[in-house]
Amino acid sequence: MPFSYLPFPQIKTQPAVVVDSFHPNGLVLSHWREAPTPAELREDTSAGMVLRALRLQWPDLQKYSFVTANHFDIDAFVGVWALLNPELALAHEETLRQMAVIGDFRELDLSTAHSQKALQLVCWINAQEKEKFYPPFGASELEENEVTASIPKFHYFLREFGSVLENVELFHKVWKPEVQEVMQGCQQMVSSSAEKIQYPEVGLFVVRTPEPLHYYALFGPTAGYDLVLSCYAGNRYELECKYTTWVDLESRPTLPRPDLRPLAHVLNDLETSGLQWVADGVTDTGPLLRLQSEPLTKVQRYGNPTQRTVQSSSIEPDAFVQIVVSYLQNAFSGVQPKRRWAWGEVKLFNLRNNKI
Structure with missing residues (x-):
């Protein structure tokens, strides 16, 4: 059964897979401390848990037709997007896994395959998020809270991300400035x-x-x-x-x-x-x-x-x-x-x- 994105406030009445968050009305796939994620699906990132569940064809996924998260960040977004696009997600699994690590833990390993593409995609999201919405952790300066304010972000990125994932070079004008800053920093980290x-x-x-x-x-x-x-x-x-x-x-x-x-x-x-x-x-x-x-x-x-x-x-x-x-x-x-x-x-x- 294909998944649809569910704005988090609606989970009170609609069961869903809950990514990178917690709510008792659904299957929780989250690395949050003390989250009741099934032991067989545990990984360092929430997106990794979703990808593992897809790879294993986790039976409980069949019980739900909606997926949600209570905030927008790279890890949460990748997890939600993967459930909406399972075949494409598994085809790009390693890139998506590294996106979650870079986004959440800020740990970039350039020696790993797919790291450059993962960095480019993360920086594309960062740039678009700041230009079209509000920066990460900026919801505290809005009248809305993050749970509500993040919903338009999900709608936008869930619609646009797939084409960027498959054609990331076409969007270099968006991601290149931050990628260049990161690469300059990486060069300094290995310098004398x-x-x-x-x-x-x-x-x-x-x-x-x-x-x-x-x-x-x-x-x-x-x-x-x-x-x-x-x-x-x-x-x-x-x-x-x-x-x-x-x-x-x-x-x-x-x-x-x-x-x-x-x-x-x-x-x-x-x-x-x-x-x-x-x-x-x-x-x-x-x-x-x-x-x-x-x-x-x-x-x-x-x-x-x-x-x-x-x-x-x-x-x-x-x-x-x-x-x-x-x-x-x-x-x-x-x-x-x-x-x-x-x-x-x-x-x-x-x-x-x-x-x-």
Whole structure:
């Protein structure tokens, strides 16, 4: 039975396959933490779960004729589109899988086949989304919420994406500017001006580059790590918990997501620039610790580092890295990585640390 797209508010009365979201009135295919996705279909991305279900001809799919998601992003869109276009989706399965990884985790692996096309398609969606609608995480600045505001995005991209997928070069004027920025960042990441240091025992990847880079270039080499410390010239730093610790990863165990706000207090005791270190809460989709002169909007926080100002700290780079590493080593002392941390466990872990 062919699927049709169902706007999320209608799922209250119409059962559906629920992609990259959660609702009890349907089959959930989502990597959201604690989502009741069938164990046999679990993957790192929600789109990957949909593609696996199609590949396995999962019997429960036959029970539904609608598919929905409560927000628009690359992972959710690819999953919804795949159910509407199963034959074409399976013909381009690896490209779609990589689109979901690039879109959600910002991890671009140029050594993988189909990565260039996946990047081009992601950048086409990014450009069209900003031009014709509102940018990712921009719904908070609209009168509508994301559940409602995302519906026109789905209608547009579900209609247009298939022709772009099969003829991506014809749309190069749309995707080329961002792809060029990403590729320039990738070149810088492998140049002598970039330094990369791994601390696998705490899941930290430290990157030192002269200036901020596009996320797809910055996070590309960090696959397998869940925290990224970016160090730029002039004592400028940002520490981020990747989205990999907001979801349930299937490919590897993780440590629980650490609360960065106590670390901000430690840094503020040392900071003499007159600015304040701030950090987002542990349940934010991508908590960011940074030196703040004025608050960032959600669009700025989730936009590329090249699109926001990173302030200079009074703390020297080697000392800053050591402070971060020591904080994480103390936080994770005696904790073993595992799969599927419940949010309650994450909160208890941080409650313990906040009392130390």
